[in-house]
Amino acid sequence: MVVNIELTPIEPIKPEINNKTVPAAKILYRHKDYLDIICEGLMVIKHYERWEEEFKNWQSANDKIPKEIFDTLENLFSKIKTEEIFNGVRGALLEKFVELSVSERFNKPTSIKKAGCAVKIERTNIPSDMSIYKKAFDYAAFDRSDLKSEFYECKASPQSFEKGNIDLFQNLKEHIDKSAMKSCVLGCVSYHNSRSINQDFKRKKFNTENLTIIGNKEIKNL
Numbered sequence: 001m002v003v004n005i006e007l008t009p010i011e012p013i014k015p016e017i018n019n020k021t022v023p024a025a026k027i028l029y030r031h032k033d034y035l036d037i038i039c040e041g042l043m044v045i046k047h048y049e050r051w052e053e054e055f056k057n058w059q060s061a062n063d064k065i066p067k068e069i070f071d072t073l074e075n076l077f078s079k080i081k082t083e084e085i086f087n088g089v090r091g092a093l094l095e096k097f098v099e100l101s102v103s104e105r106f107n108k109p110t111s112i113k114k115a116g117c118a119v120k121i122e123r124t125n126i127p128s129d130m131s132i133y134k135k136a137f138d139y140a141a142f143d144r145s146d147l148k149s150e151f152y153e154c155k156a157s158p159q160s161f162e163k164g165n166i167d168l169f170q171n172l173k174e175h176i177d178k179s180a181m182k183s184c185v186l187g188c189v190s191y192h193n194s195r196s197i198n199q200d201f202k203r204k205k206f207n208t209e210n211l212t213i214i215g216n217k218e219i220k221n222l
Contacts, residue, residue, distance in 0.1 A: 001180035002144075002180065003121070003122070003142075003147055003179045003181050004122050004123065005112075005119065005121050005142045005149065007117040007118075007119060007140050007142065008117055009114050009115065009116050009117050010118045010135065010136050011116035011117075011136045012116050013095070013115070013116065014088060017089055020076060020079070020085070021076075021089050021096055022096065024093065025092075025097060025100065026096075027068065027072045028069060028073075028097075029096075029097060029101075031065070031066055031068070031069055032220050033220065034065050034066070034069060036219065037065055038069060039216035039219055040191070040216050041055075041073065042090055042094070042156070043157075043191035043216065044058050045077070046090065046156070046157075048082075048087070049083075051077050051086065052077075055074060055077065076089065077089075090156050091155070094154045094155075094156060094190075095115065095154045097222075098138070098154055098187075098189055098219075101219075101222040102139060102141050102222070103141070105141075106142075106143055108145065110143050111141065111143045111144075112142050112144070113139070113140065113142070114139070114140055115138065115139050116136055116137075116138060117136055117137060117140050118136050119172060121172070121175045121179060122178075124175060126168070126171060126172045126175060127171040127172075128171060128175065129167075132167045132171055133164045134162070134164035135168070137151045137152060137153060137168070138154045139151075139152045139154070146182065147180060148181070148182055148183040149183070149184045150184070150185040151169070151184070152185075152187040152189055153187070154189040154190070155188075155189070155190050156191050157190065157191070157192060158190045158196055158200040158201070159200060161197075161200070161201070161206070163204070165188070166201075166206045166208075169186045169188075169210070170207060170209075172186070173210045185212055186210055186212060187211070187214050188201075188212070188214065189214040189222075190214070190215060190216075192215055192216065193216055193217060194213045194214065194215035194217065194218060196215070197213050197215055198213055
């Protein structure tokens, strides 16, 4: 069986954000066993004007984790000069954690993976419904031999998920179900815990059928 999927990057992370994020994300990911604590830290370190206070409070509550984690985050944030870059880096770190984790599984010559990408399946653009205003996934991976795929949307806060994100997932799932794909993960990822994400989605009356909710406790096992 064959599944034809194309992944086309259309929403790259800005270079000034990406260049700061990639080295830090790789260092932090080496401490994958602590990724839940790191993500909890990035959940509470969220205000540009008082990040140092938030960082120190989180650090004092987690003094048993490797010093390199603290040094990496402190060095990263101390060099940021604007709130826009600060917010961008926080969000991009989450995307990079997902990318690094998923790439470990999709590592064969038959694997394709892209960040900030639009999806075309069996020559049909996703979304096929033009009323859906979201067009790209933060990260996607597909293996042509195993016929498995994973698609992710990452938000620092669950409040940032929009109906368009969910509609895009559901539209994709309709087309995946018509294909020969053997497995598909549709993941919503946030620094918050999965309970908070589910509560926010319920409040917004999102259709969460088919979605995998990934909070800070689940990220290290992604």
